[in-house]
Amino acid sequence: MNWTRKDLLSLEELSKEEIELILQTADSFKEVSAREVKKVPALRGKTIANLFFEPSTRTRTSFEVAAKRLSADIINFSSSGSSTSKGESLTDTAKNIEAMNVDTIVMRHSSSGSAEYLARCVKAGVINAGDGIHEHPTQGLLDIFTMKEKKKSLEGLRVCLIGDILHSRVARSNIWGLKKLGAKITVCGPPTLIPAKIEELGVEVSYDLDKIIKDQDVLNILRIQLERQKGAFFPSIREYAAEYGISKERMKKAKKDVIIMHPGPINRGVELAAEVADGPQSVILDQVTNGVAVRMAVLFHTTMVERLV
Amino acid sequence: MNRLILDAPSMERSITRIAHEILEKNKGVEGLVLIGIQTRGVVLANRMEKAIGEIAKSKVPVGILDINLYRDDLTKVSEQPVIHKTEINFDLENKIAVLVDDVLYTGRTIRSALDALVDLGRPKRIELAVLIDRGHRELPIRADFVGKNIPTNENEIVHVHFIETDKKEEVIVSDKRGNDR
Numbered sequence: 001m002n003w004t005r006k007d008l009l010s011l012e013e014l015s016k017e018e019i020e021l022i023l024q025t026a027d028s029f030k031e032v033s034a035r036e037v038k039k040v041p042a043l044r045g046k047t048i049a050n051l052f053f054e055p056s057t058r059t060r061t062s063f064e065v066a067a068k069r070l071s072a073d074i075i076n077f078s079s080s081g082s083s084t085s086k087g088e089s090l091t092d093t094a095k096n097i098e099a100m101n102v103d104t105i106v107m108r109h110s111s112s113g114s115a116e117y118l119a120r121c122v123k124a125g126v127i128n129a130g131d132g133i134h135e136h137p138t139q140g141l142l143d144i145f146t147m148k149e150k151k152k153s154l155e156g157l158r159v160c161l162i163g164d165i166l167h168s169r170v171a172r173s174n175i176w177g178l179k180k181l182g183a184k185i186t187v188c189g190p191p192t193l194i195p196a197k198i199e200e201l202g203v204e205v206s207y208d209l210d211k212i213i214k215d216q217d218v219l220n221i222l223r224i225q226l227e228r229q230k231g232a233f234f235p236s237i238r239e240y241a242a243e244y245g246i247s248k249e250r251m252k253k254a255k256k257d258v259i260i261m262h263p264g265p266i267n268r269g270v271e272l273a274a275e276v277a278d279g280p281q282s283v284i285l286d287q288v289t290n291g292v293a294v295r296m297a298v299l300f301h302t303t304m305v306e307r308l309v
Numbered sequence: 310m311n312r313l314i315l316d317a318p319s320m321e322r323s324i325t326r327i328a329h330e331i332l333e334k335n336k337g338v339e340g341l342v343l344i345g346i347q348t349r350g351v352v353l354a355n356r357m358e359k360a361i362g363e364i365a366k367s368k369v370p371v372g373i374l375d376i377n378l379y380r381d382d383l384t385k386v387s388e389q390p391v392i393h394k395t396e397i398n399f400d401l402e403n404k405i406a407v408l409v410d411d412v413l414y415t416g417r418t419i420r421s422a423l424d425a426l427v428d429l430g431r432p433k434r435i436e437l438a439v440l441i442d443r444g445h446r447e448l449p450i451r452a453d454f455v456g457k458n459i460p461t462n463e464n465e466i467v468h469v470h471f472i473e474t475d476k477k478e479e480v481i482v483s484d485k486r487g488n489d490r
Contacts (some may be wrong), residue, residue, distance in 0.1 A: 003389050021391075028375065029391040037428050042378040070378075297392075304389050 003301040006104075008127040009115045010135040010175040018179055021144050025297035026290070032069055033122065033292055043072035046303050049097050051107045052129070058264055058288070059129050063106050066295035072303070075102070083213075091121050100120045101125050104303045107131075110138040112169075125302045133167050139263050140173025142294040143182065146287050147218055149257050154259070155182040160213055162244060163222035164193045166233070170263045171222055175201050184214055188221075189244060192233040207246055213254050220261040221246055221271050237270055246271045251281070259283050310484055314459055314467075317478035319428060320440070323456035324353070327438050328360035330454050335405055338365050340433065342404045345377040346422055347375045351472045353440055357409060372397035374408075379421035401430030404472040407454075411469040413439040416450035445465050 002016045011019065032040055048067045052060050060076065067074040076095065076307055079085065090109070097105060106123035107115055112132030118125040130136040144154065151157055167186045178185055185203040187194060199205055204220045213219070224240060226288045234240045241247075248262065258283045260272070268274045277284060315323065316419045335341055338361065345354030351373050358371045374397065377383070377390040408422050417436060426435060438454035443461040457480075461467065471478050 002412065024390045026392045031395050035429065040378040040428070041424070042383060300392070301389060 005303060006302055006305045007115075007119040007127065008137050008298050008302055009119060009126065009128045009178075011137045011140045011173045012135065014137075014177075014180075016180045019141070019144070019180060022141055022294065022297045022301065023148060025300060026141075026145055029069075029296040029300075030290070032296070033289070038069055039071055040069065041071045042300055043070040043303055044066070045235070046072040046103045047101065047105045048072050048074045048106060048299060048303070049102045050074060050076045050129075051094070051097065051105050052299070053107070053109045054130065056108055056129070058291075059108065059136075061284050062288070062291045063127075063129065063138075063295050063299070065290050066299055069292070070296055070300060072103075072299065078260050090118065090248055093252050094118055094124075095254040098124045100110070103131075103288055104299065110111050125305070127298060127302060132168055132169065133172075134169055135176070136169040136263075136296055137177075138168045138291070138295050140177045141298070142287055143170070143220060143261060143263070143290040144172055144177050146261065146283055147178075147183075147259070147288050149290065150283055151217060154178065155202045157183045157217050158171045159166040159183050159218040159220060160212065160216040161220050161222060162188045162209065162246070164191045164228075165189055165198065165222070166223055167228045168194050168222045174220060179203075188212060190240070194299050195283070200214070210250070211252060213250065215255075216258060216261050217255065218261060219246060219254070220263075223263065223265065224267055224271050226267070241270050244278050245269075245271055245273065248275050251276055251279075257281075261287060310436045313479060314482055314484045315480040319454075320478060320480065323440060324356050325360050325480065327440075328357050328364055329391075329455060331407060331436075331438065332361060332365055334453070336438075338367050339431050340403065340405050340408050341433075342370045342372060342401070344372045344374050344397065344406050344408050344422075346410045346418065347377075347472060349469055349471060350374075352473045353411055353438075354409040356471075357407075359439065361401075368400045370408050372399065374425055375417055375424055375438070376421040376425050379425045380444060381417060381421070383457070395425070395429075397429055401426070401432045403411065403431075403433045405434045405436065406432040407436045409438050411440050411444045413437070413450075413452050413455075414445055414467075414469050416446045416448035419450050420448050439480060440469060441467055457479065 001021045064074050104126045108129040108131050111130050112134035115128035115131045160170045179202050187203050188209050189205045262284050343354040345351035356369050358369050361369050375393040375395045436453040439452045440456040442455045442458045465482050468481050470479050470480050
């Protein structure tokens with residue numbers, strides 16, 4: 001399996017073999033973060049730019065740590081206080097960054113498809129760190145990596161994505177990636193937050209969490225994006241928590257060895273009770289640790305691809 | 310055209326002899342660790358560990374080193390290398406680390422391995438054991454323990470096969486253009 005992409009835009013476009021290559025490389029990179037000297041010279045002399053048009057702490061920091069552990073230089077741009085707030089277009093911003101000979105651009109943007117657009121505009125590699133409600137491929141990969149690490153095999157694994165599927169790029173990346181690796185996916189949430197025709201992606205749909213929770217090996221709980229709930233998709237936060245929140249009570253119905261995942265940041269007491277988030281079945285912090293290894297693997301493979309000049 | 314350099318029994322004898330030499334030079338197993346370079350160096354290191362164990366009746370830790378991230382041609386190789394795991398689950402501080410690889414050629418792999426190793430700790434001494442030294446060094450590096458020196462042409466390829474990785478046990482030299490199996 002030879003990696004040939006300069007960009008990582010979605011998990012939809014990746015083959016099973018490409019996903020497995022990233023997971024394998026990430027597995028080897030995990031050891032680097034456990035060393036006393038947490039650095040290898042693999043990307044020495046490469047420059048990576050973090051270009052975040054939406055607020056983010058976790059993902060941006062994770063990419064930054066990943067780049068530094070590979071000895072790349074990383075520059076952070078954020079939309080506030082930059083030329084974007086003066087009205088510069090995305091293309092112009094990116095072209096300017098590229099003119100400084102940056103090798104790879106990591107971008108988060110509120111418009112779906114923006115990463116693909118950028119990849120067509122610039123010769124530098126583009127890594128999608130979340131584009132609108134489309135995809136968040138590195139989150140998908142780190143979720144899959146964590147599931148594989150905890151459950152050994154993904155073939156036939158029952159994974160339930162719970163909550164706001166409609167606005168969730170994490171859900172879409174999970175679905176594309178997990179399907180390719182043979183997992184059985186159920187999406188569960190209020191009907192208003194489940195997109196129409198999602199069954200066509202090959203997932204099961206449920207509106208009743210209590211009915212399906214007992215069969216699941218993995219509960220990947222999505223954040224209720226309070227900033228996107230202006231359309232009144234459910235009556236109240238309290239009602240959502242009662243129907244779809246993972247409480248201590250509800251956990252009694254789940255498998256003993258179920259794992260609890262969450263891409264963060266958690267709304268404690270809404271989609272996930274504090275006791276469960278901090279409980280023994282939670283692998284939420286493992287996801288964060290694995291995120292660095294997965295992003296190292298993604299940066300490594302994409303940046304190493306020879307650029308057409 | 311394939312030339313047979315070592316058959317299975319000669320490989321075994323070479324490994325046993327190197328094990329004796331390692332023990333002789335280091336006066337026993339005190340502080341000794343073996344570091345196999347992925348992938349065939351790892352097989353060889355495990356064989357040497359077994360041989361040393363039989364001679365000295367004691368165990369020597371074996372670590373695994375992947376040097377790909379330290380290669381000086383990493384950005385130039387056309388096919389991206391597969392990154393394997395590095396697993397050294399012991400402290401290297403003040404140890405005598407014997408790097409183990411199957412073939413010593415340009416010396417660049419060993420240069421990378423030295424860089425990789427010192428990032429992981431500070432051994433008291435680093436030594437090098439190889440099954441085959443085929444010459445054509447591009448860096449000032451030499452092996453402390455050699456199974457067999459063979460004169461080669463730069464157009465030739467040396468294949469070290471182990472049962473564990475290749476289902477057969479032999480060392481052969483083949484022409485670059487010819488088929489190698």
